[in-house]
Amino acid sequence: MTYSIDLSEFESLMTVKGYEMLKIDSRYLVGYGGAGSSKSYSTAQKILFRILSEDDHRFLITRKTARSLKRSVFQLFRDIISQWDLSDLFSVNLSDLSIVCKANHNQIVMSGLDDVEKLKSITGITGIWIEEATEVTEDDFTQLDLRLRGHTSNYKQIILTFNPVSSQSWIKKRFFDNIDSDATVIHSTFNDNQFIDDRYKDVLNKLAGQNKNLHDVYAKGMWGDRKGLIFDNFTLIEDLPTDYEFRTYGIDFGYNHPQTLIEARIIGDSIYVRELFYKSQTLVTNLIDFMNQEGIKEDSIIYADSANPDKIVTIQNAGYRRATGAKKDVLAGIDFVKSKKLYVTEDSVNLIKELGIYSWKLDKEGKPLEVPVKLFDDALDALRYAVFTGEKIKISLAVVGKRKQSDMRGFSESPFRGSTSDRFRGF
Ligand SMILES: Nc1ncnc2c1ncn2[C@@H]1O[C@H](COP(=O)(O)OP(=O)(O)OP(=O)(O)O)[C@@H](O)[C@H]1O
Ligand SMILES: [Mg+2]
Numbered sequence: 001m002t003y004s005i006d007l008s009e010f011e012s013l014m015t016v017k018g019y020e021m022l023k024i025d026s027r028y029l030v031g032y033g034g035a036g037s038s039k040s041y042s043t044a045q046k047i048l049f050r051i052l053s054e055d056d057h058r059f060l061i062t063r064k065t066a067r068s069l070k071r072s073v074f075q076l077f078r079d080i081i082s083q084w085d086l087s088d089l090f091s092v093n094l095s096d097l098s099i100v101c102k103a104n105h106n107q108i109v110m111s112g113l114d115d116v117e118k119l120k121s122i123t124g125i126t127g128i129w130i131e132e133a134t135e136v137t138e139d140d141f142t143q144l145d146l147r148l149r150g151h152t153s154n155y156k157q158i159i160l161t162f163n164p165v166s167s168q169s170w171i172k173k174r175f176f177d178n179i180d181s182d183a184t185v186i187h188s189t190f191n192d193n194q195f196i197d198d199r200y201k202d203v204l205n206k207l208a209g210q211n212k213n214l215h216d217v218y219a220k221g222m223w224g225d226r227k228g229l230i231f232d233n234f235t236l237i238e239d240l241p242t243d244y245e246f247r248t249y250g251i252d253f254g255y256n257h258p259q260t261l262i263e264a265r266i267i268g269d270s271i272y273v274r275e276l277f278y279k280s281q282t283l284v285t286n287l288i289d290f291m292n293q294e295g296i297k298e299d300s301i302i303y304a305d306s307a308n309p310d311k312i313v314t315i316q317n318a319g320y321r322r323a324t325g326a327k328k329d330v331l332a333g334i335d336f337v338k339s340k341k342l343y344v345t346e347d348s349v350n351l352i353k354e355l356g357i358y359s360w361k362l363d364k365e366g367k368p369l370e371v372p373v374k375l376f377d378d379a380l381d382a383l384r385y386a387v388f389t390g391e392k393i394k395i396s397l398a399v400v401g402k403r404k405q406s407d408m409r410g411f412s413e414s415p416f417r418g419s420t421s422d423r424f425r426g427f
Contacts, residue, residue: 010049013084015195017188018042022049025155028183030175032164033221035204035376036196037188039161043129044076046159047108048084050127056153057106059127062119062144064135066112067238067347069097071278073131074110113140126152133160138170165356167223176223189221199256203375210361210373218357218375228359228368230334231380234342236352240265240272249276249296250326250386251287251304252378253311256280259287260379262351264386270341271387275348275379284311288318296320303327303389305381326385331370333384340387351379 011019015038021029031039047059061073074097081090081099091100097110111118113136125147130136141160148156160171175183190196190204207215217224226232244265252260261277277290298319304312306325315323327333344352354376360368 014045015042015188015193017186017192018045021046021186024184024186025157026182026184027157028175028180029157029159030171030183030185031159031161031188032171032185033188033192034190035163035218036190036193036200037221038193038195039188040073040076040131041080041195043131043159043161044073044080047127047129048077048080050154051101051104051106051108054154055104055106057126058122058124059106059108059129060122060125060144060147061108061110061129061131062113062136063131064113065236065346066115066118067345068349068352069110069112070094071347072349073129074099077108126154127156128158130158130160133162133171134165134169135162138174141170141174163217164221164223165217166226168225169223172223187221189219197256207373207375211359212362212366214357214359214373214375226356227366228362229356230358230360230372231338231342231355233338234344234355236346237272237343238346240274240345241267243267244272247300248386248389249300249302250382250384250389251302251315251323252381252385253284253305253308254280254378255282258350258378259284260350260382261287261291262379262382262386264383266387269339270343271337272343272345273348273351273383273386274345275351278350278379284314288315288320291320292318303385305385327389328385329388330372330384333388334372336388337384348379351383354378354380 018038021042099108109122128144128148190201204219207219213224213227216222244267246266248264250262258278258280259282263274263276265272302320302323303326312323357376358380359373361371361373363369
């Protein structure tokens with residue numbers, strides 16, 4: 001069963017470029033551009049539109065890692081389904097990340113490109129969306145391209161969405177330097193997204209005088225070259241290690257900006273981090289609810305943005321008595337993190353995105369200055385708070401000599417117990 005959709009009403013729910021995408025039926029639809037231009041949102045809308053208005057569909061949604069899907073595209077589909085008030089019409093399966101339209105049995109299935117077994121098991125694909133396509137290899141793309149063949153009732157399409165972060169990308173050679181008559185390329189920036197807020201626009205516009213590369217990529221949506229990246233070296237991991245020396249949490253407060261919570265586990269010179277919470281328009285009470293649900297222990301060491309002492313008190317009053325203000329020395333914090341080996345869990349989608357953006361200001365000749373550009377650094381701030389403030393305390397403990405570092409091994413929870421740690425509260 002299909003639905004006849006009133007397109008005039010639909011139009012008001014979409015950006016102009018997104019609405020344009022609805023009608024494009026070429027084999028490849030390449031959606032590239034700046035940050036916040038509605039590439040992801042519009043693509044999810046288009047796929048839901050086709051799910052509702054066409055028959056016999058099984059859309060495969062994919063990106064580099066399986067663990068990044070749940071918090072990004074899967075959540076996006078759920079958000080749009082609920083905004084359109086269609087929750088009754090879809091059954092959503094959280095464990096295998098599938099969404100089925102109950103009326104016509106059309107399906108959306110998700111698999112990371114690293115989950116080869118799951119990918120192989122998904123047959124009868126009628127359309128594909130590769131999110132953050134610059135993260136995937138040309139070989140992966142070719143394999144996916146081969147999967148989308150045979151007879152289907154409707155047009156077959158592979159949608160690629162991405163920021164044009166590096167002109168070295170295979171995508172540039174494949175779809176930009178060479179013209180493919182089967183491909184339609186759609187370019188968009190925040191100016192094409194009427195739903196984006198003014199602050200976001202401001203931040204992107206201000207990039208112009210700070211870092212030309214960031215401005216090109218994220219404001220103008222032009223191919224860039226990753227010039228001046230601050231954290232140019234980190235490793236993706238599946239999970240945090242269970243045998244660690246320290247565990248701390250970092251919180252960056254925000255309302256229009258995302259409010260973020262990062263967990264850090266330290267072993268020697270290695271820092272292992274996971275993004276736990278990353279959401280705009282949330283209150284500190286929403287964050288506390290989340291921490292309770294996640295089972296974060298009340299005696300955990302939590303370093304939060306010291307610019308908001310009232311919020312820290314709210315967190316303490318909720319039982320997290322060791323929540324305290326973080327060290328906010330940005331350059332020393334960056335130096336510290338850069339001097340360690342950094343490991344990031346694959347599901348930390350926003351943190352990974354921020355790590356790929358966070359750059360030094362550049363001078364007129366394009367040389368990096370020792371000043372970071374303030375753009376998309378909410379998760380990174382929380383990361384710094386978690387590991388850098390903790391490091392200061394660790395040094396102090398070593399100096400005091402109350403407890404040698406080796407004694408701290410094996411503490412499954414906070415190593416800062418009893419009087420020693422209390423002495424350093426608020427450091
Ligand atoms: N059709 C829409 N209706 C309502 N809100 C929208 C719509 N399109 C985009 N938005 C809003 O704009 C924000 C940015 O959109 P989206 O995340 O799709 O941009 P993007 O181009 O994928 O950005 P990035 O380059 O960072 O991945 C969304 O979080 C959402 O709040
Ligand atoms: Mg996106």
